Amino acid sequence: MPSVHLLDYVAGNIRSLVNAIEKTGYTVEWIRSPADIAKAEKLILPGVGHFGHCLTQFSNGGHLEPIRQHIASGKPFMGICVGLQALFEGSSESPDCAGLGFISGRLRRFDDRDKSVPHIGWNSATTLSSEIAGGEEGHEQCFFGLRSTSKYYYVHSYAAPYEAGVLEKQGWTVATASYGEEKFVGAIGKGNVFATQFHPEKSGVAGLRVIKAFLDGQMWSHIPASEALQAAIPTGLTRRVIACLDVRTNDAGDLVVTKGDQYDVREKDNTNTNSQGSVRNLGKPVDMAKLYYSQGADEIVFLNITSFRNCPLADLPMLEILRRTSETVFVPLTIGGGIRDTTDPQTNHLTSALEVASLYFASGADKVSIGSDAVLAAENYIINNHQPTGTSSIEQISRAYGNQAVVVSVDPRRIYVSSPSSTPHTTIATIHPGPHGEQFCWYQCTIHGGREGRDIDIHQLLTAVEALGAGEILLNCIDRDGSNSGFDLELVRHAKSACRIPVIASSGAGVPAHFVECFAETNADAALGAGMFHRREFTVGQVKRCLVEGGLLVRPVEE
Ligand code: 1PR
Numbered sequence: 001m002p003s004v005h006l007l008d009y010v011a012g013n014i015r016s017l018v019n020a021i022e023k024t025g026y027t028v029e030w031i032r033s034p035a036d037i038a039k040a041e042k043l044i045l046p047g048v049g050h051f052g053h054c055l056t057q058f059s060n061g062g063h064l065e066p067i068r069q070h071i072a073s074g075k076p077f078m079g080i081c082v083g084l085q086a087l088f089e090g091s092s093e094s095p096d097c098a099g100l101g102f103i104s105g106r107l108r109r110f111d112d113r114d115k116s117v118p119h120i121g122w123n124s125a126t127t128l129s130s131e132i133a134g135g136e137e138g139h140e141q142c143f144f145g146l147r148s149t150s151k152y153y154y155v156h157s158y159a160a161p162y163e164a165g166v167l168e169k170q171g172w173t174v175a176t177a178s179y180g181e182e183k184f185v186g187a188i189g190k191g192n193v194f195a196t197q198f199h200p201e202k203s204g205v206a207g208l209r210v211i212k213a214f215l216d217g218q219m220w221s222h223i224p225a226s227e228a229l230q231a232a233i234p235t236g237l238t239r240r241v242i243a244c245l246d247v248r249t250n251d252a253g254d255l256v257v258t259k260g261d262q263y264d265v266r267e268k269d270n271t272n273t274n275s276q277g278s279v280r281n282l283g284k285p286v287d288m289a290k291l292y293y294s295q296g297a298d299e300i301v302f303l304n305i306t307s308f309r310n311c312p313l314a315d316l317p318m319l320e321i322l323r324r325t326s327e328t329v330f331v332p333l334t335i336g337g338g339i340r341d342t343t344d345p346q347t348n349h350l351t352s353a354l355e356v357a358s359l360y361f362a363s364g365a366d367k368v369s370i371g372s373d374a375v376l377a378a379e380n381y382i383i384n385n386h387q388p389t390g391t392s393s394i395e396q397i398s399r400a401y402g403n404q405a406v407v408v409s410v411d412p413r414r415i416y417v418s419s420p421s422s423t424p425h426t427t428i429a430t431i432h433p434g435p436h437g438e439q440f441c442w443y444q445c446t447i448h449g450g451r452e453g454r455d456i457d458i459h460q461l462l463t464a465v466e467a468l469g470a471g472e473i474l475l476n477c478i479d480r481d482g483s484n485s486g487f488d489l490e491l492v493r494h495a496k497s498a499c500r501i502p503v504i505a506s507s508g509a510g511v512p513a514h515f516v517e518c519f520a521e522t523n524a525d526a527a528l529g530a531g532m533f534h535r536r537e538f539t540v541g542q543v544k545r546c547l548v549e550g551g552l553l554v555r556p557v558e559e
Contacts (some may be wrong), residue, residue: 005040007031014502015364020201024212037066047082049402052094056080078214084195107158113534115180115504118404122151122555124235125175125186142221145213149233150206151555152198155404159184194246205558243292244301250279257282261482263450282534286324293329295540296557304337319363326364335360336369353393369407372447378464398469408465409474412443412458426459450478462498477507483508492522512546
């Protein structure tokens with residue numbers, strides 16, 4: 001089998017890239033020392049996280065000069081995400097740190113006044129390919145397999161702004177994407193160099209095609225008529241549809257996908273209200289993740305919902321689930337449950353949240369989701385006069401892997417009040433009055449899967465975790481969980497007003513129209529469903545079709 005060399009500098013989910021490369025028929029050889037780079041015929045430089053951190057690591061490892069030489073020698077080179085950014089002169093993320101300087105220009109942060117930052121989700125990478133390659137009308141010329149009808153998975157806060165013609169004059173072919181009003185470089189190539197800002201290894205079939213085109217050395221190709229999508233897809237960021245799998249051991253000791261009603265995952269015994277039913281078993285985690293991937297899910301989330309009971313490192317089967325899922329599921333995978341500093345009660349050995357997260361990243365996770373520990377960290381931040389301590393799990397993990405790798409999963413519950421002045425918490429006026437006709441409520445944050453309410457509201461929590469370095473919010477809602485009554489739109493709007501990072505609406509989806517309603521009536525960045533998919537009532541594909549009918553942009557599923 002032909003091979004490609006990959007530089008591993010232990011930053012994030014390299015396993016998925018290896019899986020994607022293997023899927024295209026190549027094997028991976030590792031660059032372990034700078035001398036290995038000279039042996040590489042084809043070289044891929046992946047990168048996640050912080051520009052300065054990455055470049056410093058390359059530099060400290062003695063890799064920068066050999067990478068320059070590899071590129072200068074004319075051998076094939078591909079950069080991914082920060083691997084693309086490294087080719088530019090620099091970035092406002094680390095103004096004092098120089099890039100490789102192969103491409104003129106500097107990266108800058110997206111403007112977050114009109115949109116969420118990081119930019120997370122599926123967006124275009126469109127070239128002026130027909131003009132450049134002299135393509136015939138009706139036959140799209142694809143640059144390294146990129147298609148104008150495909151969407152690719154991006155996750156980044158900094159980008160190379162695109163100015164028409166500037167890079168092209170220097171001989172580069174550029175594929176662009178737009179986020180809000182900002183147009184930026186989505187992919188770029190010239191001669192032996194090709195780089196993508198998006199993650200092809202996380203971009204489903206469309207991304208695998210790009211990796212294969214690079215590895216096969218196929219800079220330009222035509223779309224076979226049999227594969228061409230009929231309708232043009234508008235450019236821009238799509239609405240993300242996420243499938244969530246709550247995982248726990250059932251009474252027989254097997255890890256199963258389950259689903260609660262307001263977080264109660266046991267079957268109801270209507271004849272005996274005192275008896276505890278068995279844990280609802282809705283299927284096997286890996287099989288269900290594959291099913292949702294094939295239906296077009298844009299991301300998969302696994303939540304290990306009873307991890308708080310055990311030492312998370314005892315949950316090795318969750319690692320195995322990730323490993324197996326990432327072999328065939330090429331969209332982002334998030335894992336939550338038990339991400340915190342943990343002391344083994346038997347040995348007294350302390351395992352840091354960062355070590356726990358690192359195990360998950362090494363097993364195929366792209367993001368970790370922190371629940372209970374994020375609430376405690378937010379409380380500490382507030383007690384500490386809004387000063388970070390630098391030690392929370394959010395800070396540890398975002399420092400090492402970047403904000404985009406840290407999701408905070410919150411489990412709020414409504415607390416009704418008669419007036420805003422009756423509580424120190426931030427309230428909203430609600431159109432769904434409380435049991436005594438209350439017109440106001442606040443959202444109390446909880447820990448341990450909703451078992452313990454804390455004296456902190458969702459507004460306080462979101463402000464704190466964003467300041468600590470969270471990159472995204474998974475916004476559950478205990479009141480709506482499993483209710484099939486639709487998302488709590490008031491909660492979603494309230495959460496969006498409290499932070500600039502993306503918010504995933506969760507809990508309550510019962511029919512596809514609930515997703516349309518959520519995107520039409522709030523600024524949610526993504527929406528998540530669980531029970532309606534697990535019970536086989538609806539597929540992810542049906543949700544997406546409904547979104548398209550509602551005039552919303554989604555990622556097309558390619559086979
Ligand atoms: O606190 O860091 O160990 O993380 C534990 C994680 O497990 C948290 O993210 C918490 O939300 C989750 N969790 C804990 N207990 C439960 C439970 O159900 N008993 N599940 C639980 C949370 C909510 C969503 C669900 C949506 C959509 N489940 O995962 O998928 O509500 O459901 P629906 O569409 O069917 O309404 P830590």
